[in-house]
Amino acid sequence: MIISKTIFLDYLFCPKNTWLKLNKPELLDQFEISAFEQNLMEQGNEVEAYARNLFPGGVEVVETGERAVEATTRFMTAKAPAIFQATFIVDGFIARNDALVWDAENNCWDLYEIKGTNSLKEGGNDHNHIDDLTFQASVLKRAGITVGRYFLVHLNKDYVRMGTINVESLFLVEEQTATVIMGLPLVEEQMKTAKEYLTNKKEPVGGCECIYNGRSKHCTTFKYSNPEVPDYSIHDISRIGTSKKKLEALVESRIYDLADIPEDMEFSDVQMNQIISYRKQKSMIDIDGVNGELEGLQFPLYFFDYETYAPAIPVFDGYRPYQRIPFQFSLHILRSPDEDGEKMEHIEYLHEELSDPSPHVAALLEKHIGTTGSVITWNKSFEAGVNKELALRLPEHKATIDRVNGLLYDLMDVFKKQHYVHPEFKGSTSIKKVLPALVPELSYKDLGMKEVGQASNSWWAMLSPSTHPDVSAQISKDLKIYCGLDTYAMYAIWAHLYKMLR
Numbered sequence: 127m128i129i130s131k132t133i134f135l136d137y138l139f140c141p142k143n144t145w146l147k148l149n150k151p152e153l154l155d156q157f158e159i160s161a162f163e164q165n166l167m168e169q170g171n172e173v174e175a176y177a178r179n180l181f182p183g184g185v186e187v188v189e190t191g192e193r194a195v196e197a198t199t200r201f202m203t204a205k206a207p208a209i210f211q212a213t214f215i216v217d218g219f220i221a222r223n224d225a226l227v228w229d230a231e232n233n234c235w236d237l238y239e240i241k242g243t244n245s246l247k248e249g250g251n252d253h254n255h256i257d258d259l260t261f262q263a264s265v266l267k268r269a270g271i272t273v274g275r276y277f278l279v280h281l282n283k284d285y286v287r288m289g290t291i292n293v294e295s296l297f298l299v300e301e302q303t304a305t306v307i308m309g310l311p312l313v314e315e316q317m318k319t320a321k322e323y324l325t326n327k328k329e330p331v332g333g334c335e336c337i338y339n340g341r342s343k344h345c346t347t348f349k350y351s352n353p354e355v356p357d358y359s360i361h362d363i364s365r366i367g368t369s370k371k372k373l374e375a376l377v378e379s380r381i382y383d384l385a386d387i388p389e390d391m392e393f394s395d396v397q398m399n400q401i402i403s404y405r406k407q408k409s410m411i412d413i414d415g416v417n418g419e420l421e422g423l424q425f426p427l428y429f430f431d432y433e434t435y436a437p438a439i440p441v442f443d444g445y446r447p448y449q450r451i452p453f454q455f456s457l458h459i460l461r462s463p464d465e466d467g468e469k470m471e472h473i474e475y476l477h478e479e480l481s482d483p484s485p486h487v488a489a490l491l492e493k494h495i496g497t498t499g500s501v502i503t504w505n506k507s508f509e510a511g512v513n514k515e516l517a518l519r520l521p522e523h524k525a526t527i528d529r530v531n532g533l534l535y536d537l538m539d540v541f542k543k544q545h546y547v548h549p550e551f552k553g554s555t556s557i558k559k560v561l562p563a564l565v566p567e568l569s570y571k572d573l574g575m576k577e578v579g580q581a582s583n584s585w586w587a588m589l590s591p592s593t594h595p596d597v598s599a600q601i602s603k604d605l606k607i608y609c610g611l612d613t614y615a616m617y618a619i620w621a622h623l624y625k626m627l628r
C-alpha cells in the first residue's frame with residue numbers, strides 16, 4: 127500500500143474509516159457518491175486547470191506510478207519552469223504536487239498547492255491544507271529535493287468577473303514556508319503512525335468514536351462499526367451533538383432508541399418534543415402557534431422557489447467565485463383562500479441558453495409578484511440572499527427585488543419553532559421530511575430529479591454542447607417537475623395547516 131496525501135488527510139480525520147475504506151472497499155460500494163460531492167470534485171479539477179495559467183511554460187506529468195516519477199525526473203533535469211503533477215514515491219508514500227516551480231535565482235524548487243476554496247478556512251480548515259502541504263514537503267525531503275518556499279493558492283472571493291477571466295486576480299497566493307517547516311516533525315510522526323495503522327491487515331478493534339457525535343458527523347461506515355444502533359437513534363435528536371454529556375450518558379447505558387430514554391432525563395424543549403412525539407407516535411401541535419404564524423400572511427400567496435448553480439470559476443460577468451446563478455424558479459399563486467389549489471396560476475422559468483438568466487428572472491419577478499401579498503418560501507434566507515445578489519447585478523431592478531424580499535415569509539418557521547412536531551419528521555425541518563408526513567400523497571420519491579445538488583449540476587449538463595439533445599430535453603422536463611413540486615408542496619403544507627385551523 128502506498129499512502130497518498132488524500133489517504134493521509136483521511137487518516138488524520140478518522141483512522142478507522144480510512145482503514146475500512148482501504149481494506150474493506152466493498153463497504154463503500156454500497157453508497158453512491160452524491161451529485162453534490164461529484165460536482166465538488168469536478169470543480170476542484172477545473173480550478174486547478176485555471177490556476178496552472180499562473181505558471182507559464184509549465185509541463186504536466188500525465189503518467190501514473192513509477193512512470194510518473196521517471197517523467198518528473200526528466201522534467202526536473204531539463205529545469206522545466208513549472209511541473210504540474212510532479213510525482214515522488216518514497217518510503218511507501220506518494221506525493222503528486224499541483225505545481226513544482228523552478229526558482230532559477232535560488233537554484234531550488236517552490237511547491238504550490240491549489241485549493242478550490244474561497245478561503246483557506248473553507249472546505250476543511252487551514253490545518254487541513256497545511257497538513258497537505260507538509261505531507262508533500264516530507265515526501266520531497268525524503269526524495270532529496272531542495273524546496274525553497276511553500277505556497278497555498280486559493281480563489282479570491284472578492285474577484286468579480288468582467289470579460290475574460292483575469293487569472294492573476296482570480297487567485298490569491300499565500301506563502302506558508304515557516305508554518306510548513308515548523309509542522310514537519312509532527313506530520314512526520316503522524317505519517318509513521320498512519321503507515322503502521324493502515325498497513326496492519328488485522329481490523330482495528332473499536333476506534334469509531336462517532337458513537338459520541340450527532341448524526342451529521344457520522345461517515346458512511348458508522349452503521350458497520352455500530353450495528354446495534356438503529357437507523358433512527360439518539361444521534362438524530364435535534365442538536366444532540368452540542369449536548370455531549372447527555373449523549374455520552376445514553377451511550378454508556380447502551381440506550382440508543384428514543385423510546386428507551388429515561389423519563390426523568392432533562393432535555394431542551396425542542397429535544398423533548400421530538401422525543402415525546404416519537405415515544406407516543408403522535409403529532410404535537412400548538413394550534414395558537416400555527417395560527418400566529420399563518421394569520422400574518424396576506425393574499426395573494428406567492429409560493430416561490432429558486433434553483434441555482436454556483437460554479438467555482440464565474441461563468442458570466444458580474445459573478446464572483448461560487449456565486450449563485452438563479453437559473454430557474456417556480457411560482458404558484460393562490461389569490462384567495464377559497465381558490466381551488468389545483469387550478470391556481472403557475473409561473474415557471476427555466477433558463478435554457480448559455481447566458482446570465484438574471485435579467486429574465488428580475489423582469490418576471492416584476493411582472494408576476496404584486497405590491498401586496500406574501501411570498502412564501504422554505505428557508506427564506508436562501509431566496510433573500512439570491513435576490514440581494516440579483517439586485518447588486520441589476521441595480522435597475524433593485525426596488526422590485528427589495529419589495530419582493532420585504533414580502534418574504536418562511537413556512538419552515540412553523541416547524542422550526544416546533545408549533546408542529548410529527549414523529550416522521552425525525553427531528554428534521556426539511557420539506558422532504560415534512561411533506562410526506564403531512565401530505566402523504568405527494569412525494570419526491572419518484573422524481574427523475576431528487577435533490578438540490580443534482581438539479582444544480584443537471585442545469586449545467588443540459589447546456590453543455592456535448593449533451594445529446596434528447597438528454598437535455600429530459601433534464602429540462604425533470605427540472606421543471608422538481609422545482610414545480612417544491613412550490614406545490616409548500617402550497618399543500620400551507621393548505622394542510624390552514625384546514626386544520628378552520
Ligand code: SF4
Nearest residue numbers: 140143334335336345
Ligand atoms: S462514524 Fe466517525 S469515528 Fe466512526 S468510522 Fe466514521 S468518521 Fe470514524
